Amino acid sequence: MGLVDHIEEIERVGLGSNTGRDTIVVESWRRCLETYQLDPAQAREAVIVSETRLREHRQQAEDLVHIARSGLEKLYRQVAEQNYVLLLSDRQGVTVEFLGDPSFNNNLRKAGLYLGSEWSEPRAGTCAVGACIATGEALTIHQTDHFDITHTPLSCTAAPIYDTQGALTAVLDVSLLSSPILKASQNMARHLVSATVRRIELANLMASSRHDLVLRFASAPEFLDVDPEAAISVDGSGHITGMTHGGARLLAASRGLDWRRPELLIGKPVTAFFDAGLTELASLTRASLPQDRQISVRDGSILFAHAIEPQQKRVGVRQPRTASPLPALGTLGGDVPVIDNLKRRVAKLAPSRLPILLQGETGTGKEYLARIIHSLSGVSGQFVAVNCAAIPEQLIESELFGYAPGAFTGALAKGRKGLVEEAQGGTLFLDEIGDMPFAAQSRLLRVLAEGEVQPVGGIVPRKVDFRIVSASHRSLADMVAAGMFRADLYYRLNTAVLTLPSLAERNDLSWLIDRLLAKHEIAGHALRLSEAARARLLASSWPGNIRELDNAIAFAAALCENGLIDVADLPDHLTQTPMALSGDRRENGITDMLAACKGNVSEAARRLGIDRTTMHRRMKRLGIDRSH
Numbered sequence: 001m002g003l004v005d006h007i008e009e010i011e012r013v014g015l016g017s018n019t020g021r022d023t024i025v026v027e028s029w030r031r032c033l034e035t036y037q038l039d040p041a042q043a044r045e046a047v048i049v050s051e052t053r054l055r056e057h058r059q060q061a062e063d064l065v066h067i068a069r070s071g072l073e074k075l076y077r078q079v080a081e082q083n084y085v086l087l088l089s090d091r092q093g094v095t096v097e098f099l100g101d102p103s104f105n106n107n108l109r110k111a112g113l114y115l116g117s118e119w120s121e122p123r124a125g126t127c128a129v130g131a132c133i134a135t136g137e138a139l140t141i142h143q144t145d146h147f148d149i150t151h152t153p154l155s156c157t158a159a160p161i162y163d164t165q166g167a168l169t170a171v172l173d174v175s176l177l178s179s180p181i182l183k184a185s186q187n188m189a190r191h192l193v194s195a196t197v198r199r200i201e202l203a204n205l206m207a208s209s210r211h212d213l214v215l216r217f218a219s220a221p222e223f224l225d226v227d228p229e230a231a232i233s234v235d236g237s238g239h240i241t242g243m244t245h246g247g248a249r250l251l252a253a254s255r256g257l258d259w260r261r262p263e264l265l266i267g268k269p270v271t272a273f274f275d276a277g278l279t280e281l282a283s284l285t286r287a288s289l290p291q292d293r294q295i296s297v298r299d300g301s302i303l304f305a306h307a308i309e310p311q312q313k314r315v316g317v318r319q320p321r322t323a324s325p326l327p328a329l330g331t332l333g334g335d336v337p338v339i340d341n342l343k344r345r346v347a348k349l350a351p352s353r354l355p356i357l358l359q360g361e362t363g364t365g366k367e368y369l370a371r372i373i374h375s376l377s378g379v380s381g382q383f384v385a386v387n388c389a390a391i392p393e394q395l396i397e398s399e400l401f402g403y404a405p406g407a408f409t410g411a412l413a414k415g416r417k418g419l420v421e422e423a424q425g426g427t428l429f430l431d432e433i434g435d436m437p438f439a440a441q442s443r444l445l446r447v448l449a450e451g452e453v454q455p456v457g458g459i460v461p462r463k464v465d466f467r468i469v470s471a472s473h474r475s476l477a478d479m480v481a482a483g484m485f486r487a488d489l490y491y492r493l494n495t496a497v498l499t500l501p502s503l504a505e506r507n508d509l510s511w512l513i514d515r516l517l518a519k520h521e522i523a524g525h526a527l528r529l530s531e532a533a534r535a536r537l538l539a540s541s542w543p544g545n546i547r548e549l550d551n552a553i554a555f556a557a558a559l560c561e562n563g564l565i566d567v568a569d570l571p572d573h574l575t576q577t578p579m580a581l582s583g584d585r586r587e588n589g590i591t592d593m594l595a596a597c598k599g600n601v602s603e604a605a606r607r608l609g610i611d612r613t614t615m616h617r618r619m620k621r622l623g624i625d626r627s628h
């Protein structure tokens with residue numbers, strides 16, 4: 001096809017004619033004409049970004065390239081003989097990794113098949129990488145499918161790589177300088193590229209899920225252990241924390257959702273998608289045969305699953321830390337004195353740059369409050385959360401302070417920035433700081449005292465400026481007294497101390513229940529509680545605080561029918577008789593219920609499932625009067 005024919009065809013497609021091209025090509029041509037205002041008559045040279053920009057793009061993609069490398073090399077070995085070159089581009093379309101035969105360097109560079117070439121649609125017109133970024137799908141752009149006449153000799157096949165949170169993060173492409181006429185000749189290439197991407201995403205998920213259970217799925221038992229089609233990671237409370245693209249499609253399909261909306265999948269309870277609880281899923285290990293590891297999906301299909309226990313010591317691609325939205329001060333709690341007091345102090349302290357120490361039992365919302373503080377502080381940098389108890393002791397210093405090139409075996413050649421530097425201009429949240437080893441405590445003290453960080457194995461310190469918020473469920477003062485925590489560091493961290501009350505001390509249980517019902521609604525369908533279920537929640541003791549309540553509601557939300565949670569949908573330990581529950585925490589449930597019943601003791605007793613005399617006796621013992 002000549003130049004004139006090519007331009008004429010694009011113009012006809014632009015006017016709405018069908019010329020027999022694949023839909024994906026037609027839509028891309030239209031984007032080029034209408035959105036990017038490209039002119040098919042004007043040929044453009046391949047764009048290669050400057051050395052400096054290339055270095056920046058490569059640095060940002062460093063973690064991914066590291067994880068992907070063995071997959072890329074294997075794929076290249078499979079296709080190099082047929083003269084393919086291999087490109088890995090970031091989500092801007094810039095080629096950050098390239099494998100090709102150096103003897104063709106000149107021609108490849110001219111064709112834009114080179115390190116630093118920019119293959120976005122607005123820059124290069126219809127091309128495999130650009131169309132893949134625009135559609136999120138694996139595809140082939142073959143010869144005259146290309147918009148720009150300069151690229152029409154090429155045949156390019158690309159597949160998107162998604163991060164564990166469901167965002168498109170890179171594109172893997174194999175390209176040919178000259179190819180057979182038929183587009184179908186590239187079907188095999190598309191399968192190979194897609195299979196490589198599947199393995200890269202799986203490796204990335206495994207590396208990112210140090211503390212989570214990973215579940216792999218296949219539709220046939222034979223492939224389950226060798227080449228699973230999809231995978232997800234699940235935390236200890238049964239919530240989904242990550243997924244491969246196959247995982248996203250599987251979860252979405254199981255409830256008729258759109259896989260392009262990962263927010264409907266990540267953070268949701270695994271029971272929303274499978275007919276199995278966390279314990280059942282965790283038992284699907286290699287201890288049983290693959291054919292016995294069947295699991296039913298909510299859409300009625302059956303899959304084979306393989307559970308892999310949390311891998312404590314892996315270090316993987318860091319997730320973008322801005323992913324979860326920052327909560328507002330109003331969401332800290334209901335309108336009760338203890339929370340109002342806390343809100344007032346938070347509003348005053350947050351905009352100052354003072355270090356803040358958060359104390360409170362586990363699950364009371366210390367990290368949640370730290371995020372509120374960050375959002376109110378008006379700083380422009382990121383919120384970087386580090387759980388000191390979760391990072392293996394031998395890694396904590398290099399994770400926090402970074403390391404210099406070649407600092408130790410296994411270190412990246414270029415060295416790596418630490419989390420302290422990632423918090424530059426923002427907030428560093430050190431959770432469970434009581435678990436920080438002594439050596440790291442001393443290093444942190446130096447960073448705070450001198451405003452400089454010295455990477456592990458490095459000589460030149462770097463300036464840092466960040467706000468520090470730390471948290472501990474143990475009393476740091478007691479730890480200092482027992483010689484378990486450095487006193488000088490403690491005094492630097494505790495300039496301001498905020499204590500989060502336990503659920504039993506808050507008196508806003510009803511408010512929290514309503515808030516969490518809203519949080520766990522699935523795909524915009526409101527969740528409601530039956531009266532009896534609400535009574536059970538109000539009468540429970542919640543030793544695990546908001547986290548336990550949060551989990552209970554997530555669990556019930558997954559089990560209930562038509563959005564109405566009844567007693568039977570609540571976790572078993574809550575449905576034993578309320579009177580069997582221990583301790584004075586019941587006060588909370590009783591006052592909340594009395595308030596809900598406008599002081600009517602008989603009604604409150606009925607809803608709590610206890611008799612009136614017991615109710616009066618308990619109120620007396622707990623010092624509650626009916627005006628609550």
Ligand SMILES: Nc1ncnc2c1ncn2[C@@H]1O[C@H](COP(=O)(O)OP(=O)(O)OP(=O)(O)O)[C@@H](O)[C@H]1O
Nearest residue numbers: 331332333362363364365366367368473546547550
């Ligand atoms: N005010 C709130 N509104 C809604 N959800 C909340 C609130 N406070 C906390 N949560 C939720 O409760 C759970 C536990 O909160 P968070 O992780 O902040 O507790 P924590 O005190 O840091 O726990 P730990 O001591 O175990 O680290 C989270 O899922 C969080 O989103």
